[in-house]
Amino acid sequence: KEEKRLSYEQKLENCEHSVGKKILEIAIAKQSNLIASADVTTTKELLEFAEQVGPHIVALKTHIDIISDFDSDKTILPLKDLATKHNFLLMEDRKFGDIGNTQELQYRGGMYKISHWADLVTSHVIAGYQSIDCFMNSGVIAILSMSSKGALTDQNYRAEALKIVETHPNIIGCVAQNKVPANVLLFTPGVNISSKGDDKGQQYNTPEHVFKNLHTDFVIVGRGIYKAENVEKSAKLYKLESWNAYLKSL
Numbered sequence: 001k002e003e004k005r006l007s008y009e010q011k012l013e014n015c016e017h018s019v020g021k022k023i024l025e026i027a028i029a030k031q032s033n034l035i036a037s038a039d040v041t042t043t044k045e046l047l048e049f050a051e052q053v054g055p056h057i058v059a060l061k062t063h064i065d066i067i068s069d070f071d072s073d074k075t076i077l078p079l080k081d082l083a084t085k086h087n088f089l090l091m092e093d094r095k096f097g098d099i100g101n102t103q104e105l106q107y108r109g110g111m112y113k114i115s116h117w118a119d120l121v122t123s124h125v126i127a128g129y130q131s132i133d134c135f136m137n138s139g140v141i142a143i144l145s146m147s148s149k150g151a152l153t154d155q156n157y158r159a160e161a162l163k164i165v166e167t168h169p170n171i172i173g174c175v176a177q178n179k180v181p182a183n184v185l186l187f188t189p190g191v192n193i194s195s196k197g198d199d200k201g202q203q204y205n206t207p208e209h210v211f212k213n214l215h216t217d218f219v220i221v222g223r224g225i226y227k228a229e230n231v232e233k234s235a236k237l238y239k240l241e242s243w244n245a246y247l248k249s250l
């Protein structure tokens with residue numbers, strides 16, 4: 001018999017990390033499990049996008065280093081205000097992948113000062129357990145496997161990575177394309193309703209597929225929303241499809 005998935009309420013009871021609790025509380029309050037990926041390249045586009053999708057998402061995922069006119073006062077301050085206004089978290093998809101000392105410098109310093117504003121950060125765990133110690137101000141989402149064709153995250157790698165995910169207190173969950181134990185929050189990118197992939201190796205599944213087969217907790221949608229003709233409408237559609245797929249998977 002198939003193992004049942006846990007509800008957000010059940011996961012909230014088991015969750016110990018404050019940011020993990022927060023994202024679950026937002027999911028329950030907004031009836032949303034959608035994370036919008038804001039892969040736009042100017043501050044203006046980023047803020048407009050956040051304003052449009054804000055009411056429908058639990059978190060806004062950024063690649064802050066693709067913003068061509070980044071400025072902490074003009075980019076981050078208004079973004080934080082929008083996050084407060086619409087009750088969503090900021091998730092920087094930095095995919096750290098270095099030794100702890102270097103990651104600490106990248107996380108706290110440089111021009112982006114990620115530790116000052118990111119509620120969540122993504123990180124590989126390829127450098128080992130201790131490399132994750134430096135992320136003190138954010139919840140960490142570990143990369144277990146990737147959505148692109150030919151990714152090297154094979155079963156052995158995933159099994160070893162999962163041991164770190166399940167034991168490191170800074171880690172709240174992981175990004176993966178496979179099922180994970182019910183106590184780990186699962187974030188799944190590579191989600192699109194109308195496309196199967198792109199010509200650069202990206203592969204897409206539907207919300208229905210990932211909730212039913214992977215027991216995903218949160219879907220991450222980029223081009224399906226920010227490239228849509230009507231961004232707000234598309235965010236709403238992905239929110240409803242994903243929430244219904246979650247309810248069906250219970």
Ligand code: 5FU
Pocket residue numbers: 037039063093143145146147148175189190191192202220221222223224
């Ligand atoms: F870890 C991962 C992964 O395995 N696949 C991804 O696509 C992260 N991503 C990110 O999700 C990627 O960097 C994009 O920011 C986003 C997906 O965007 P899309 O436009 O929906 O393909």
